[in-house]
Amino acid sequence: MPPADLDAIERAICPGEGACGGMYTANTMASAAEALGMSLPGSAAPPATDRRRDGFARRSGQAVVEMLRQGITARQIMTREAFENAIAVVMAFGGSTNAVLHLLAIAHEADVDLSLDDFRRVGARVPHLANVKPFGRYVMKDVDHVGGVPVVMRALLDAGLMHGDVLTVTGRTLAENLAEIAPPDVDGKVLRAMAEPIHRTGGITILEGTLAPEGAVVKSAGFDEDVFEGTARVFDGERGAMDAVEDGTLQPGDVVVIRYEGPKGGPGMREMLAVTGAIKGAGLGKDVLLLTDGRFSGGTTGLCVGHVAPEAVDGGPIAFVRDGDRIRLDVAQGRLDLLVDPAEARRPPGGLDRPRPQAHPRRPREVRQARRLRRARRRLRLTSAPAPGLDDARADRGRVGGVAAPFHRRARPSDGARAHFTWRASRGGRRGRRGRTGTHPGAPGCDG
Numbered sequence: 001m002p003p004a005d006l007d008a009i010e011r012a013i014c015p016g017e018g019a020c021g022g023m024y025t026a027n028t029m030a031s032a033a034e035a036l037g038m039s040l041p042g043s044a045a046p047p048a049t050d051r052r053r054d055g056f057a058r059r060s061g062q063a064v065v066e067m068l069r070q071g072i073t074a075r076q077i078m079t080r081e082a083f084e085n086a087i088a089v090v091m092a093f094g095g096s097t098n099a100v101l102h103l104l105a106i107a108h109e110a111d112v113d114l115s116l117d118d119f120r121r122v123g124a125r126v127p128h129l130a131n132v133k134p135f136g137r138y139v140m141k142d143v144d145h146v147g148g149v150p151v152v153m154r155a156l157l158d159a160g161l162m163h164g165d166v167l168t169v170t171g172r173t174l175a176e177n178l179a180e181i182a183p184p185d186v187d188g189k190v191l192r193a194m195a196e197p198i199h200r201t202g203g204i205t206i207l208e209g210t211l212a213p214e215g216a217v218v219k220s221a222g223f224d225e226d227v228f229e230g231t232a233r234v235f236d237g238e239r240g241a242m243d244a245v246e247d248g249t250l251q252p253g254d255v256v257v258i259r260y261e262g263p264k265g266g267p268g269m270r271e272m273l274a275v276t277g278a279i280k281g282a283g284l285g286k287d288v289l290l291l292t293d294g295r296f297s298g299g300t301t302g303l304c305v306g307h308v309a310p311e312a313v314d315g316g317p318i319a320f321v322r323d324g325d326r327i328r329l330d331v332a333q334g335r336l337d338l339l340v341d342p343a344e345a346r347r348p349p350g351g352l353d354r355p356r357p358q359a360h361p362r363r364p365r366e367v368r369q370a371r372r373l374r375r376a377r378r379r380l381r382l383t384s385a386p387a388p389g390l391d392d393a394r395a396d397r398g399r400v401g402g403v404a405a406p407f408h409r410r411a412r413p414s415d416g417a418r419a420h421f422t423w424r425a426s427r428g429g430r431r432g433r434r435g436r437t438g439t440h441p442g443a444p445g446c447d448g
């Protein structure tokens with residue numbers, strides 16, 4: 001490509017500064033926060049440099065002070081119904097799969113019992129309405145141009161697909177906020193009408209099956225076909241899969257299985273951003289299915305199934321997939337199956353003692369990075385210590401000027417024992433790690 005063409009693309013590729021412009025994770029979560037009632041109505045969509053943001057910033061501060069005055073707490077806003085509203089909006093936009101992790105984690109903090117079943121249930125009723133990137137044509141500033149997130153919220157509310165009587169940060173209900181804004185009808189191009197949706201169900205589909213007994217997630221908004229059946233190519237970690245793409249050994253019909261990239265296995269559940277991009281770049285986006293116990297970018301779309309649970313490190317069926325196995329994804333049925341009969345037969349008798357990933361050779365750059373990281377860790381050691389007076393400090397924070405602060409945490413049995421992390425000059429102490437428990441990443445009980 002001539003440098004001048006590259007330069008022209010680079011100058012035109014971003015719709016503006018700030019969060020990446022498509023309905024990726026940042027814009028998805030901004031929309032979800034608006035639907036949750038935790039940010040001001042209409043505040044999610046304006047571009048970063050838009051002067052309206054100054055007004056939203058000021059009014060957000062005013063809203064916080066007013067909530068303190070009225071004693072409104074975050075938990076009064078973030079109820080189960082509010083989370084269902086947030087899920088509904090994410091489904092209508094075809095938002096980032098990371099929203100599943102984030103909403104489960106926020107609900108956990110808010111003591112709201114939310115699970116993958118709620119995403120499944122809401123997603124089955126809410127149609128996909130927004131023609132936005134990564135799968136569609138438009139970006140967030142176009143959504144703003146046609147009225148922003150309140151347009152979708154009103155369409156869903158009118159269709160009985162949102163709860164209107166929930167409290168929001170304005171001190172009023174969601175229905176009252178929308179009545180005051182009076183958003184326009186959907187424009188029909190960026191945001192489709194309820195009667196003419198892009199898909200009849202929401203843009204994220206929760207899967208289950210012999211390969212994912214505790215669930216998996218796919219952004220079905222990018223799909224035209226419902227079923228993909230193919231042959232497994234198994235990689236322990238993203239690097240091996242990248243090598244296969246770069247070596248040109250991936251074939252149409254392959255199912256790229258990337259495991260040991262989950263919350264524990266990665267560790268940290270990285271976005272498989274590079275490999276999904278590389279598969280698309282190799283022209284295999286519609287012919288190769290990728291599935292992983294890791295997660296994806298909000299910019300990922302197409303045949304990419306993530307959050308496969310239990311993850312490989314926990315001995316989930318993904319740990320037992322072999323090259324050549326047949327795998328079937330059926331989005332319409334919400335199924336992800338390993339067509340090996342029966343998959344469980346591969347488990348060693350007496351259970352599994354932590355399957356181990358096969359080591360794959362590191363590239364020189366990775367070796368250098370690892371060495372730098374080790375040195376940095378030696379210089380600055382991450383230590384873990386119980387926070388002195390933590391409970392007292394929390395108790396104080398819980399009340400400000402005689403009224404309940406909106407963002408205090410309810411004491412939990414684990415609070416006193418929970419470690420906090422401080423960076424200290426090197427010497428002594430081992431690096432502390434918070435334990436992880438639970439099953440589906442982000443599910444209550446997990447670090448998410």
Ligand SMILES: CC(C)(O)[C@@H](O)C(=O)O
Nearest residue numbers: 020024025026297298299
């Ligand atoms: C685009 C990125 C970096 O992958 C992330 O911000 C997301 O949207 O998930």
